[in-house]
Ligand SMILES: Cc1cc2nc3c(=O)[nH]c(=O)nc-3n(C[C@H](O)[C@H](O)[C@H](O)COP(=O)(O)OP(=O)(O)OC[C@H]3O[C@@H](n4cnc5c(N)ncnc54)[C@H](O)[C@@H]3O)c2cc1C
Ligand SMILES: Cc1cc2nc3c(=O)[nH]c(=O)nc-3n(C[C@H](O)[C@H](O)[C@H](O)COP(=O)(O)OP(=O)(O)OC[C@H]3O[C@@H](n4cnc5c(N)ncnc54)[C@H](O)[C@@H]3O)c2cc1C
Ligand code: SF4
């Protein structure tokens with residue numbers, strides 16, 4: 005029996021004018037009935053196009069078929085064969101560009117809601133098998149160090165511990181999870197989910213060293229020579245914020261999205277009992293159009309801002325944020341200035357931000373990225389009165405590991421150079437995730453962590 | 467030793483405390499001029515403090531801090547045997563000493579705590595160190611014995627003359643330069659306004675100046691940009707590119723403005739710190 009309904013089963017969620025005042029999760033997840041009903045929309049295509057759309061080739065038709073039969077735990081086991089973090093990826097993957105973007109049902113109507121089903125299965129497993137006792141894997145005597153506890157590092161640690169390696173993860177922040185804890189807000193990805201994944205790894209025997217900054221406290225070479233790690237995986241992300249270099253950017257009230265989100269997510273400035281200082285401005289401009297910009301804008305609204313503007317230099321067509329986040333942001337009352345670019349931030353004599361001067365743009369010929377290049381329309385300048393500006397125009401790669409590791413080669417983007425098996429030019433060192441590619445996605449970082457784990461296993465089994 | 471356990475605590479005056487803390491991973495690589503970031507507990511903010519010393523064999527670091535606001539007042543409530551939730555480091559670039567023969571270090575108020583490891587580090591490295599320590603009054607004077615042992619010439623000045631000579635550090639500095647001292651470098655550590663004037667004097671005499679900047683920090687690893695300062699027209703991140711910068715390149719007015727950004731919230735927090743019951747909050 006196939007469900008011919010053209011639309012996805014709608015996702016239950018908090019009403020926009022309720023949720024834009026709290027940090028609880030926006031989407032509430034399918035019920036069993038909704039999940040089964042949605043799973044029945046899959047037509048079990050022979051060529052499985054959806055799988056090719058998934059960076060880690062989750063066996064989508066197979067797990068969806070199990071959901072349709074109500075065999076949720078079996079569905080979970082199938083997903084787990086290729087993905088380590090389904091509760092997370094189901095929530096944050098840009099499905100419209102990946103699995104769902106190529107789903108056959110999407111040709112006429114909406115694709116199967118693969119992401120929502122993946123989340124459903126993972127949440128169902130956590131609720132029903134969550135306190136299952138985890139036995140530490142039998143050791144094989146080999147020691148591996150992982151640098152960075154983001155999705156890349158966690159996935160790598162998970163696969164290695166399952167194979168019996170002794171695994172230690174070094175993380176410079178005080179919490180594990182990388183962008184999953186310091187960047188992506190609670191209302192999109194509850195931190196309890198990330199903590200549960202980490203707890204599972206700990207139960208299996210992975211050691212986590214937080215407050216340990218590799219390259220400063222200890223170098224990769226020292227990990228190998230002095231601490232006797234036989235192999236090292238580097239998953240340090242791409243966390244350095246970029247600024248626009250326009251006048252007024254150092255006025256009081258101009259921050260990077262990283263700073264704003266770190267204060268709110270990692271250091272819980274939205275909760276009274278935390279000491280973290282944060283401003284509660286009334287009118288905010290967020291510059292940029294990615295997931296980071298959406299997260300900053302939606303946090304700002306929740307922190308009590310009356311007006312939040314997203315200023316993006318291309319049109320709605322090109323906006324890189326996940327479709328769902330954009331949709332949610334609009335519902336929550338975020339105002340979008342498309343084809344607009346800031347030229348300067350304005351301030352008063354005390355140095356406080358009073359406005360942002362922007363210029364209107366039009367799209368010209370395609371640039372190197374294939375997207376049409378925005379060009380300024382002369383004389384179209386206008387000022388938006390704001391008292392806070394959040395710069396969210398991308399991040400750069402951190403050079404610390406490259407600078408402090410002997411003879412480790414960079415790639416052309418300035419990231420850590422690897423081949424497609426996540427091997428660097430030093431045979432015992434592997435790398436993956438944003439540290440290699442520059443800012444990308446959770447699933448790609450997770451996939452790279454798994455590829456590296458396979459590579460490390462091969463290297464140490466020789 | 468427990469992780470980040472306080473091993474000793476010594477009050478230098480009513481306001482300033484010296485802690486020795488177990489932090490082996492930080493201590494093994496620490497160098498003069500570097501700092502750490504700590505959290506008191508799960509609810510605490512992240513604040514930077516310079517390492518006043520370290521012992522890489524014992525795995526300990528020293529912090530000298532002034533109780534000025536909520537977090538540092540909470541720190542005062544911790545006793546020997548208590549532990550910090552987090553300490554990460556060593557952060558920032560170590561102080562550059564290469565090629566220096568004679569320097570003058572100028573410390574103002576609490577800044578003397580930050581200046582101590584620096585002066586001692588330079589002295590240990592064989593550089594001739596003149597040290598000017600300046601305070602408001604005699605009750606605030608700290609570290610004189612330590613400075614005596616860690617420098618070649620020590621000068622104490624206070625604003626009201628209740629200890630040492632009655633003058634500002636800047637006047638003493640002018641005096642020493644006028645007396646023919648040939649400094650390769652002048653190092654200023656203290657409130658921004660004092661560093662600004664100190665660096666201006668150095669510039670006037672054509673002497674290189676170094677200032678140790680204290681910008682707002684969060685991660686301390688270059689990830690947030692909150693600590694950015696205009697140095698010679700270019701934005702630098704104090705946590706990774708500093709904290710020491712050429713004083714003649716610092717945009718002092720911007721720095722002074724930026725370092726008061728949260729002062730309203732801090733004032734509120736400071737006034738409400740007394741409401742906390744039972745010392746530092748614990749959650750385990
Ligand atoms: C606000 C925001 C929203 C996003 N939203 C989405 C989304 O909806 N969907 C999606 O797919 N992707 C999203 N992304 C991108 C995604 O989060 C990243 O691509 C992914 O997290 C990269 O994983 P990683 O493991 O490579 O690095 P990270 O997650 O960056 O983790 C790296 C870790 O290494 C640590 N580290 C760095 N240097 C050192 C060192 N020297 N020593 C020790 N530890 C170190 C860091 O502290 C960090 O914890 C978002 C990113 C941001 C910032
Ligand atoms: C690199 C560096 C090294 C430092 N070393 C020392 C030291 O060795 N001894 C010492 O007593 N102080 C030092 N400081 C200053 C110290 O960080 C602040 O006194 C402390 O953060 C005050 O926190 P609070 O909550 O007690 O007070 P608050 O009332 O919150 O703040 C008082 C003032 O401290 C500064 N401050 C507050 N929070 C931060 C922060 N997160 N980052 C930076 N500055 C902040 C601001 O100027 C603020 O106005 C250093 C600062 C930096 C940047
Ligand atoms: S991991 Fe992401 S891309 Fe792959 S099937 Fe799941 S939601 Fe789709």
Ligand code: SF4
Pocket residue numbers: 045046047048049052053054055064065068106107108109116118
């Ligand atoms: S492409 Fe869509 S309909 Fe086809 S098998 Fe995959 S999920 Fe099912």
Ligand code: FES
Pocket residue numbers: 682683684685686687688689690691692693694703704705706
């Ligand atoms: S403290 Fe975040 S970049 Fe310096």
Ligand SMILES: [Mg+2]
Pocket residue numbers: 511535536537732735
């Ligand atoms: Mg404070």
